[in-house]
Each structure stands twice: as C-alpha cells, then as structure tokens.
Amino acid sequence: MDHFDDILYDRSDGVATVTINRPERLNALRAQSYEELIQALDNAAWDEKVGVIVLTGAGSKAFCIGGDNA
Numbered sequence: 001m002d003h004f005d006d007i008l009y010d011r012s013d014g015v016a017t018v019t020i021n022r023p024e025r026l027n028a029l030r031a032q033s034y035e036e037l038i039q040a041l042d043n044a045a046w047d048e049k050v051g052v053i054v055l056t057g058a059g060s061k062a063f064c065i066g067g068d069n070a
Helices: 031-046
Strands: 007-012 015-020 052-057
Touching: 007 031, 015 031, 031 052
Parallel strands: 015 052
Antiparallel strands: 007 015
C-alpha cells in the first residue's frame, strides 16, 4: 500500500475509509492532499474487495474547509 502523509487509508470488510488527516488545518487540502486522495480513491475503485468508499475528515471541528496554499 502507498504511504500517505495527509490522509489515512483503511480497508476492512469491503469498506475503504479515506480520512483527510490535517485536523490542525481544519483538513484544508493542499496539492499533496489532492494527489494522495486521487491515489487512495483510485486504489479503492480498482480493488475488487471494496464495495463502499467512505470519505471523512479527522477531528471534530470540520470535515474540510477547502484549499490550502501551504
């Protein structure tokens, strides 16, 4: 599996969970985040053991506030 810095990827019981993991930035997406999301979603989409993809955000303040220049 690929190594990710800005997201978490977990696959269990036919469910792939992709978590944006930048709660200190309210899960704002930077270029690296987009690249990792694309890779994770591509992995899940082509995995025959995955029937459901869940996209979520870490922390309790925000799912994702949008883009980040950092």
